[in-house]
Amino acid sequence: MGRKPEPGEICLKPLNAFMPQTAGPHRVRNGAYEEQDVTEPVVTENGEGGDATRRDFIHIAAGAAAVGAGAMMVWPLINSMNPAADTLALASIEFDMTKVQEGQQVVITWQGKPVFVRYRTPAEIESARADDRAGLPDSQTDAERVKDGHSQYLVVIASCTHLGCIPTFGTGDYGGWFCPCHGSHYDTSGRIRKGPAPTNLVVPEYDFVSDTRIKIG
């Protein structure tokens, strides 16, 4: 530890000159110690003054503070990419159900996404209910997917739960929708029956505000 510097050796950190334990009668000229004046300066192997652990602590603390500050600066940038206030303001819409006739399907836009509003025929409701216990991949009864007393209306987000394509009605193996992109089949309750889609077509949050109007969102 307490190594004597060679004559004329450059000490990179003459910092220890200010430390009480080394404040001996030595002179420093041009950053070089003059041998005869030095009384055992504390010079560690890395050329820095003693108390290496304290210095390490300062390094780590300063580094951690810099990383923390960096993260705090990056967060607003990342957060700015989340939906803006005006985008979120378009959160809910109302729709008049009398516009849909029996056996018809209307596509409306909610939050930029298409939504199917379907007035189901008795046969469709019948087949949906009959399949309630048919070993569904994403088990849900038909009653859970419609509103009480309005079981003829099925409201689902028109995005295939696989990768978001719009399924077409009447072409699938189960009388409901079929997604042309990757071949997912949905039944008349919009439940996934076959294909890569993991879940049933999503029923958005909605309520009947009157007998004939719904509010989505």
Next chain:
Amino acid sequence: MSDHESTYVPKTGIEKWLDTRLPIVRFGADYMSLPTPRNLNYWYTFGAILTLCLVIQIATGVILAMHYVPSTEMAFASVERIMRDVNGGDIIRYTHANGASMFFIAVYLHMLRGLYYGSYKAPREMIWIVGCLIFFLLIATAFLGYVLPWGQMSYWGAEVITNLVGAIPVIGEPILIWLRGGPSIDNATLNRFFSLHYLLPFVIAGCVVLHLWALHTSGQNNPVGILIPKDRLKKDTVPFHPYYTVKDGFAIILFLMLFSVFVFFMPNALGHADNSIPANPLVTPAAIVPEWYLLPFYAILRAIPDKFGGVVAMFGSIGVLFILPWLDTSKVRSMRYRPTMRTFFIIFVIVGLILGWCGAQLPDAPVIGNFKTFILIDGDLNSYLWLTRFATLYYFAFFLVIMPLVGLRETPRPIPATISEPVLSGAAAMTAAAPAAAEKKG
């Protein structure tokens, strides 16, 4: 090659002045005089071709950005305006659009060359890894760019690809909304895609610098695949200029001829007609297909019956490339001397093409004729679904099973000790060097 000494001597006063302050002329001169293996064939010209591709894409892209309007209302119309009203705009856009395809033709051949001649093996792992990173960035940039014209394929391509993120359990949905900047693909999405499409090419350019830095540190591979011994450096290398500037230049001319055929005679041959229809969030096109260069990965995505599994497989098919240097157990670099591996390599190339073909087909369509065989689990055996699955299986097996095993079990052919040997003395005189010997040099 890494210990290449500078031979540049500044002649004029200005050069001397500059050389002690910013030795940029020396840097260029040293680059030009780099000792390069004398046996590089035309497969090694794609590096220069790719550099040119990047320059063309950035140059045409910067100009297009001057005329393009990144908003859902104006994007499609502004692209049409570029095509009809901007002076020479149609040629600039066709160059940019076909340039992406040309870029991928070159990058695939460049990667297959690296695979064949073992350019990813020690000490060149970092060249390969940075190269894989560039490839991934290239895919991202191409996808973002394809969204900008805001046609039907742009919109629905963006819908499908961003939905891949949503497949991640738990955190997928919030990330998806963050990525799109709203509940659906909209103006916010288009704007950020434009911003990133402009940014990423410069990130790629930065990675190209790292790619070349790594290349010049570990030295270029060559078709024989051996490291050039120090005492053979003079005999087995030639300066980069004029030997390879001219060779690359000639290859570039041929490449530009192919490029021109597409730009001037069949500019829409590689595009999709549906992208001439403005984006409509309420109508999905009958079939969504990505650009041809992403079809193999799209096929892998569809091959897996599980949503998240498909996404993992698709990214895994690119991710596996990054660890390739550690999957290959053979000490012999060039497949010229690995007949068994070469056969598997040729099958791999064919399988890659099959995957590309499958990516453009409907999964349920029959492959041969128009008949049904029998249902295997969830699809007819005679369908693209199962062809894709078999091809996907081979794709992963090639890297994860065949590469490690063949390297351990095969008997490579004798490897020449120098580059000149196979040329000067014929195959008969080759020293039957142990495969490991090549590794000790350099």
